[in-house]
Every structure is written in C-alpha cells, then in structure tokens.
C-alpha cells in the first residue's frame with residue numbers, strides 16, 4: 423500500500439477517532455431506550471458481560487488485522503487470508519453503507535430537533551408525540567412557519583455533507599482533527615446535563631431503576647438485545663476498526679488502545695443512562711405516571727423534549743439545545759467512520775481518488791437512506807412492510823427493518839472474524855502484531871485471555887447467538903424457548 427494513504431498522528435489521535443466512531447446514536451439514543459425496555463440495571467449487567475467477554479477480544483482482533491495488513495476491510499482480509507476471505511470485508515463494507523443510510527436519517531432528526539429547541543418552537547408544544555410524528559414526515563416543508571425550513575431532506579443532506587467534508591480532508595486533517603474537538607466537547611456537555619438532572623425531584627428513583635438490578639426482570643431477549651447493542655455501539659463486526667487500525671502506527675499499543683476505546687464507549691453509554699433516567703423519573707413524578715421509561719425508540723425525541731419544556735423557556739432551551747448538540751456531535755463522529763470504511767476500500771483496493779469517492783459515496787448513501795426517511799408514515803407501504811419477514815403483530819417500517827438486519831450482520835461479522843483469526847490467519851500472527859508495540863505482552867495474562875476468547879469463546883458463543891438471534895427475529899422467540 424502506498425504511504426500516502428494516511429496515518430493517525432499517534433495513539434491519542436487514533437483512540438479519539440475510534441472512540442468517536444464508537445460513541446454515537448447507539449450510546450445516547452439506543453442504549454437508554456433499550457435499558458428502559460429491558461429492566462434497567464439488568465440490561466446494564468448483560469451489556470457489560472458482552473463487552474468484556476466478546477467485544478473486547480473482537481476489537482483487538484479487528485485492529486490487529488487492519489494494522490498488520492495496512493489496508494481497507496476487503497483488502498486486509500484478502501491480503502491476510504486470500505480472495506475468499508476478502509468477501510467478509512465486502513460484507514462488512516456493505517453493512518456499513520446500509521447502517522449509514524438510516525443512521526444519517528436519525529442524525530438529521532437530531533439536527534432538526536437541535537434547531538427546533540434552540541429556536542424555541544418545540545418547547546411551546548403540548549403534544550410531543552404528535553410533533554414527532556409530524557416532524558419525521560416533514561420531508562420538504564420549506565414554507566414552514568417556524569422561522570426556518572423544517573425539512574428532513576435538508577437536515578440529513580446537511581449532515582451527510584458535513585460528514586463528507588470532514589472525510590474528504592483525510593485521516594489526520596479531517597477525521598482526527600474533528601474528533602479532537604467534538605469528543606471532549608461531548609464529555610463536557612454530557613457531564614453538565616447529568617449534574618443538572620441529578621438535582622431534579624425524583625431523580626434518585628431513576629438512578630435506582632438504572633443501577634439496582636431486579637433479577638426477576640431477566641429475559642433471554644435481554645441477552646440478544648445486549649449483544650447486538652454492544653456490537654453496534656463498539657462499531658464492531660463490519661471492518662470499521664480494521665480500517666481505522668490500518669492507519670495506526672506500528673509503535674502504538676493495540677491492546678491498551680482497545681481497552682481505552684471500550685471503556686470510553688461503555689462509559690458514555692453508562693453516563694447517557696445516568697443522564698436520561700433521572701430526567702425520565704422526574705417527568706413520571708411530575709405527570710404522576712409510571713411507564714415513561716419504556717417508550718422505546720422515540721424516548722429521546724418524545725419524552726425528553728417534554729421534560730425540557732417543563733423546565734421553562736430559557737432553561738429548556740439551554741439544556742435541551744445542549745442535549746441535541748451532544749447527540750449531533752456523537753452522531754457525526756460515527757458517520758465519519760461509517761463513510762471512511764467504503765471510501766478506504768475504493769482508495770486502497772480500487773485506487774480511486776479520495777475526494778471524488780467521498781462525494782460519490784455520500785450521494786449514494788444519501789439516496790439509499792431516502793426509503794428510511796419516508797418510511798415513518800409518509801409512504802404507507804414502507805411504514806408497514808408487506809413482506810416483513812420477521813415475527814410480530816405490527817409489521818415494522820423500512821428504517822427499523824434495515825437497522826435490525828444490520829445489527830444481526832454485525833454479530834455474524836464478529837463471529838466470522840474470530841474464525842478468520844483462529845483458523846486462517848492464525849492467532850500467533852495476531853499476537854505477533856500486538857507484540858510489536860507491547861513488550862510485556864508475550865508473557866501476559868492478556869495474551870492467554872485473548873487466545874482463549876478468540877479461539878473458543880467468540881466463535882462458539884457468537885455462532886450460537888447469531889443463529890438464535892436470526893431465529894428469534896424470523897420465527898419469534900416464544901416459539902423457540
């Protein structure tokens with residue numbers, strides 16, 4: 423590979439960028455609502471177990487593959503394992519393109535909400551569910567009375583364009599520089615809102631729900647949700663960390679970096695819960711209801727704005743505006759990484775010019791996202807898919823369907839990656855790559871732990887769970903267990 427494919431300036435740059443990829447809508451949008459639906463603390467425990475036992479080893483493996491091969495996802499598998507294994511890289515690149523297609527739509531919503539709250543019109547609402555429903559179907563309302571055009575088409579186009587501008591600047595000047603600003607800002611906003619939310623009435627009831635496990639709430643579904651969420655949240659199973667790992671210098675420590683990235687991502691998910699549940703329980707107290715936490719996907723778009731409006735016009739704008747700015751930052755550092763995966767493929771493996779490919783791919787992904795954008799009610803066919811293959815009474819929409827399929831493919835991708843390392847590339851080669859930048863590694867416990875988890879635990883457990891997750895999706899869990 424040519425040397426001008428780019429590098430991170432050092433370990434900190436890489437860690438910030440990879441943590442930026444990991445920290446995203448998955449942490450702030452998905453994690454709190456999944457925890458809300460899956461019994462709070464018990465979900466947190468399952469999630470942590472998945473990160474420790476399965477995700478960390480997979481992450482180390484992915485980074486090592488990328489750095490050893492010094493190429494994109496497809497190029498890396500091809501180089502280390504032959505053409506056939508290259509298909510696994512292609513599978514990951516496609517998964518990334520589909521993730522980005524719907525992810526950018528949700529990021530556009532967050533951007534729109536940021537504007538609506540900052541301009542104040544959202545805070546005067548009385549029906550937040552109704553607002554959300556109208557908002558997501560507002561594809562082209564350029565004649566809006568709100569002072570600006572509330573068009574999801576524009577919001578998500580702006581988001582994609584921002585992503586493309588950053589990625590087109592390259593690894594160090596674009597990706598690394600953007601993350602160096604947005605990641606610290608994200609932590610500051612997050613901690614600021616947590617401190618505020620903990621001072622609200624009934625906040626402690628939210629903290630209890632979140633931190634004290636109620637084991638009677640445990641269901642097998644919690645394991646599936648926790649596992650899929652952990653893969654999604656840590657950006658695993660689709661070659662993102664192979665690509666970022668390929669820009670890591672040989673002198674930078676892989677296992678420590680992976681540990682810091684995992685901890686950073688998990689801590690943001692944890693903190694997002696600590697921010698959301700006190701707010702939610704404050705609202706439950708205020709409205710004298712008790713089922714707000716289980717709101718599902720619209721949790722941050724319907725429930726939180728209601729809370730911000732309860733805070734009054736000024737404070738609501740400040741806290742609500744900061745919250746959605748936080749979501750935008752988190753989403754942007756992830757969309758950057760999602761776009762970089764296919765871009766790297768065309769630059770490395772197909773020798774295409776970076777800037778051109780960035781804009782071509784951004785355009786393609788944007789168009790691929792249009793069905794997701796109109797699937798929230800505007801186009802009835804996409805709102806309740808007629809061919810929806812999954813079990814469940816209410817047939818779901820295209821966006822949810824694509825998100826589900828992507829979640830499953832990440833778990834399968836992680837499983838195949840661990841098989842690749844243990845059966846094809848060989849674990850010794852992975853160890854050798856790690857040892858290049860870690861003198862104590864060869865005699866460490868970590869080496870044994872990674873050998874054991876990547877050779878035995880990850881292929882079997884992820885293999886079984888992949889099958890179960892597919893069966894559960896297509897045939898329903900109740901018929902199974």
Ligand code: PHE
Nearest residue numbers: 444446447448449654655657
């Ligand atoms: N990890 C990101 C999030 O939590 C999403 C993502 C998945 C990014 C896969 C890159 C690759 O929002």
